[in-house]
Amino acid sequence: MKIRNILATGIAVATVLALSACTGGTAAPAGDAAGDGKIGGEITFQTWSLKNDKFTPYFEGVVDAFEKANPGTTVKWIDQPADGYEDKILQQAGSGELPDVLNLPPEYGYSLASAGQLLDLSKSSKVLGDYVEGGVDAYTYDGVDGSFGFPWYLGTELNYWNKALLTKGGVDKTPTNVDEMLDAAGKLAGAGIQSISDVPSPKSLQSLVSDGGDTQDVYVDGKFVFNTPAAVAVIERYAELYKLGAVSPEALQGAGTLNSNITNFNKGTVAWATAGPNYIDKDIAVNAPKLLPDVDVTNGFGNPPLFVQGISVSGKSKNEATALAFAEFLTNTENQIDFVKLAVGFFPGTIEANKDVSVFAESAKNDMQKTANELAASQMSDARMLGAPQFTEAMNNYAQQQIALAVKGEISAEEALTKSVTYAEQNVVD
Structure with a gap:
C-alpha cells in the first residue's frame, strides 16, 4: 500500500463529500502562541500533488482562516507535481529555497x-503530544536526535476473512492473532483450502513478530x-x-507483487487477506x-502497519514562529478531520x-x-510505520524473493534473511 499513490489516484476517482464552505478549523491565536518570535509576515507552504478541484477549496479555506486570525500574515501556497517530488525537495534544500512548511513523508x-x-519539533512545539504516537515516531530517525514532522493523514491495514471458507475447513472462530491464523491455515489446508497468498517481507515480519x-x-x-x-x-x-x-502458488510466483493477496481474496479462493479500512465498500x-x-474483519496483528504523510517545518526558515504556528494550525484536530472527510479511507x-x-x-x-x-x-495507537528510510523498496523486494525460496524449501529461513541483510548492507545509500 503506497499512501501517496492511493491519494493521487484512488481518491481522485472516489465519490467523496464535497467541501461546501471554507473549513478553516479552530483558529490559531494571534501573537506569540507558537514560539518566542512574533507571528506575522510571509511564509511558503508546499503540498504534493494536491492542487485540484477536490482539495484546492480546502487549502484556500485553511490559509484564509489562518491569515484572518493572524493579521499581517501571508501564506503563499505552492504545489508540486506527483513525479519527482523527492528530487525537487532535495534541490530546494540544496539551493536554500526549502519552503517554510512542507508536506513531507517520513522517508523523504x-x-x-x-x-x-x-x-526539531520535539524542542520547538508544545503540542507534539497531541498526535498519534506511531505517526510522531515515524519522523524520528536512527542516528538523528529530534522529531521532524506532525502526522497529518494516516493509513493502516486490517485482516479480512472468508467466513464460508473458514467454516468449510472446520475453523469455527475467526483468528485474532498470528498463532491462531497459522493454526487455522494448517487446518484449512487439510480441507484443500488455501489461506496465505502473500509471502512475508522484512517489513511485514515486524507486525507478525510483534x-x-x-x-x-x-x-x-x-x-x-x-x-x-x-x-x-x-x-x-x-x-x-x-x-x-x-x-x-500466486504467493510464491508474485513475491513482492502489489495487491496479489487482494486479487486472490476477491476471487474467493483464499481465506485471509490484509487490506486498508475502506476495502469493503470500495473494492469487495x-x-x-x-x-x-461471507466477509469478516478483525484488527491487524501486533503493531499493524502505519502509512504516514506529515507536515514538516524548515529548520532554515527566516520566519520560524509563523511557520510553526501554521503547521500546528493546519494539522490540528478540526482541520485534520475536515481534510480526511475529503481523503476518504485515511485517518487524521x-x-x-x-x-x-x-x-x-x-x-x-x-x-x-x-x-x-x-x-x-x-x-491507530498501536500502529507503527514499518521499515526504515535506509531500507529501500529494492531491498524489501530482494528479501521477499529470498523468503519465497525459503518457504518453498529451496534454502533455509536463516539463509534467506542472512542473504537479504548482506544485500541491504551492500546497497545502502548514505
Missing part, C-alpha cells in the same frame, strides 16, 4: 533531518537487523504450511459483491480526532465497512 524527511534542514510480544526492527544503530530468531521462526512456520498446501462491494455476506493524525470515526468517515454502505472503520481507528 530522513535526508533533510540528517542535514539539519528540518526544525504479535507475539517481540520487537522486530529493520535497521538500528547503523545496521540492518531483521535476521532475528523470531523472524526465522515465522518463515519456518510458513514453509511447513506450504508443504501442507496452505500457501497459494464493487469487484466481488457475491463475497460480501491527532489522538483526539480518532476517538470518534463517525465524525469524519464516509457513511458506510455495508455494516462490515462500519466495523472496519471503527477497528482501524482503534488500532
Whole structure:
C-alpha cells in the first residue's frame, strides 16, 4: 500500500463529500502562541500533488482562516507535481529555497533531518503530544536526535476473512492473532483450502513478530537487523504450511507483487487477506459483491502497519514562529478531520480526532465497512510505520524473493534473511 499513490489516484476517482464552505478549523491565536518570535509576515507552504478541484477549496479555506486570525500574515501556497517530488525537495534544500512548511513523508524527511534542514519539533512545539504516537515516531530517525514532522493523514491495514471458507475447513472462530491464523491455515489446508497468498517481507515480519510480544526492527544503530530468531521462526512456520498446501502458488510466483493477496481474496479462493479500512465498500462491494455476506474483519496483528504523510517545518526558515504556528494550525484536530472527510479511507493524525470515526468517515454502505472503520481507528495507537528510510523498496523486494525460496524449501529461513541483510548492507545509500 503506497499512501501517496492511493491519494493521487484512488481518491481522485472516489465519490467523496464535497467541501461546501471554507473549513478553516479552530483558529490559531494571534501573537506569540507558537514560539518566542512574533507571528506575522510571509511564509511558503508546499503540498504534493494536491492542487485540484477536490482539495484546492480546502487549502484556500485553511490559509484564509489562518491569515484572518493572524493579521499581517501571508501564506503563499505552492504545489508540486506527483513525479519527482523527492528530487525537487532535495534541490530546494540544496539551493536554500526549502519552503517554510512542507508536506513531507517520513522517508523523504530522513535526508533533510540528517542535514539539519528540518526544525526539531520535539524542542520547538508544545503540542507534539497531541498526535498519534506511531505517526510522531515515524519522523524520528536512527542516528538523528529530534522529531521532524506532525502526522497529518494516516493509513493502516486490517485482516479480512472468508467466513464460508473458514467454516468449510472446520475453523469455527475467526483468528485474532498470528498463532491462531497459522493454526487455522494448517487446518484449512487439510480441507484443500488455501489461506496465505502473500509471502512475508522484512517489513511485514515486524507486525507478525510483534504479535507475539517481540520487537522486530529493520535497521538500528547503523545496521540492518531483521535476521532475528523470531523472524526465522515465522518463515519456518510458513514453509511447513506450504508443504501442507496452505500457501497459494500466486504467493510464491508474485513475491513482492502489489495487491496479489487482494486479487486472490476477491476471487474467493483464499481465506485471509490484509487490506486498508475502506476495502469493503470500495473494492469487495464493487469487484466481488457475491463475497460480501461471507466477509469478516478483525484488527491487524501486533503493531499493524502505519502509512504516514506529515507536515514538516524548515529548520532554515527566516520566519520560524509563523511557520510553526501554521503547521500546528493546519494539522490540528478540526482541520485534520475536515481534510480526511475529503481523503476518504485515511485517518487524521491527532489522538483526539480518532476517538470518534463517525465524525469524519464516509457513511458506510455495508455494516462490515462500519466495523472496519471503527477497528482501524482503534488500532491507530498501536500502529507503527514499518521499515526504515535506509531500507529501500529494492531491498524489501530482494528479501521477499529470498523468503519465497525459503518457504518453498529451496534454502533455509536463516539463509534467506542472512542473504537479504548482506544485500541491504551492500546497497545502502548514505
